[in-house]
Amino acid sequence: MKFLAALGLVTLLGLSAPAGAQILMYGGVPCTKDCSGHEAGYNWAKAKNITDPKQCGGNSNSFNEGCRVWAELQMLSKDLEESKKENQEPSAPQ
Secondary structure (H helix, E strand, O other), X not given: OHHHHHHOOEEEXXXXXXXXXXXXXXXXXXXXXXXXXXXXXXXXXXXXXXXXXXXXXXXXXXXXXXXXXXXXXXXXXXHHHHHHHHHOOOOOOO
């Protein structure tokens, strides 16, 4: 979990929770307990190189949410790379 927290995937928030309580989040979605289902879905999607959230499916909501976090990160990464390529100016002839 420490590695995931360093990546910003797991965060603790005190939003609309009783005083002193914290909400555990994984990639922007709330976890019910320890985020293990989200982490499993994320790791599965990473291992299977899932790049589209529509490819995430299963019987567990938390697993599917973790899978979608990975897939959405891949989509964002791809979009960023394409944007960088589009914004690069052609080099001047020498």
